[in-house]
Amino acid sequence: MPELPEVETTRRGLVARVLDARIERAIVRNRALRWPVSTGLEAAIAGARIDAIERRAKYLLFACERRGHLLVHLGMSGRLWLVANDEPPAIHDHVDIVLATGFSIRLRDPRRFGAVLWLPAGAPVHPLLASLGPEPLTAAFDAPYLYRVLRGRSAAIKLVLMDSHVVAGVGNIYANEALFEARINPRTSASRLGPARCARLVEAVRTILARAIEAGGSSLRDYVAADGKLGSFQDTFNVYGRDGLPCVRCGAPVRAIWQGNRSTWYCVRCQRA
């Protein structure tokens, strides 16, 4: 699924094309996503102007005038892009936001782990958003913060880094790549990272995410940007998916292990501890 860089790339592509556009109507072909798409969604957004498109963690938030926000999460297999209004839907094209510009924002999500929720203005902050950790590319995510949080966590650093309550938006690809960048073993207990390694990890997460956004994200299977273009960060993976290949830094083999039902890759020499 799209992680932070893919969602951010999607956001930027949409901002360039649909900001200030008027929503004519919504078409929901399948309401059975991660949570049911509310039956009131169509009426809630019909006729509204898209005033802003924001991102929090891996959530996209479309500001619909004073009415509220349309929240979209892409799950594991979601993509959100623009099609002409008369483009016929394919299987798994569950939602269209039909715009007055002649284009529609289309959501395709074969696995249906994604979400489309309506957040009315004035409602309390949605629980999904309320408990998120800081954005990794803001000043709130710094070494003292990370050190403070990790002290109380005995689980493996890779798993903690992927916990959105610790830091928002870091998924499997970028957790692997950031730990390589910071030369930290993914199995190391988070509580064993001192201030210096926390500082390195903060910088690594920022660097990797910024580079990935520059590259338009990573396209492995499903992901495309709002304009249909593929990302290219997958071409510069240092460890992700590189089981048995030589480390680009030292030549030692990259090893694959399992952590929490997810794949992890790391260099057996560069990331010894």
Next chain:
DNA sequence: ACGCCCTCCTGTTGGC
């Protein structure tokens, strides 16, 4: 509160 495991769903890939 935390750690660990399971779950939702479909498509693709690789081994036999």
Next chain:
DNA sequence: TGCCAACAGGAGGGCG
């Protein structure tokens, strides 16, 4: 070629 198991970018929920 076909069948089947394993695996895939997420993350909430239940349990101990």
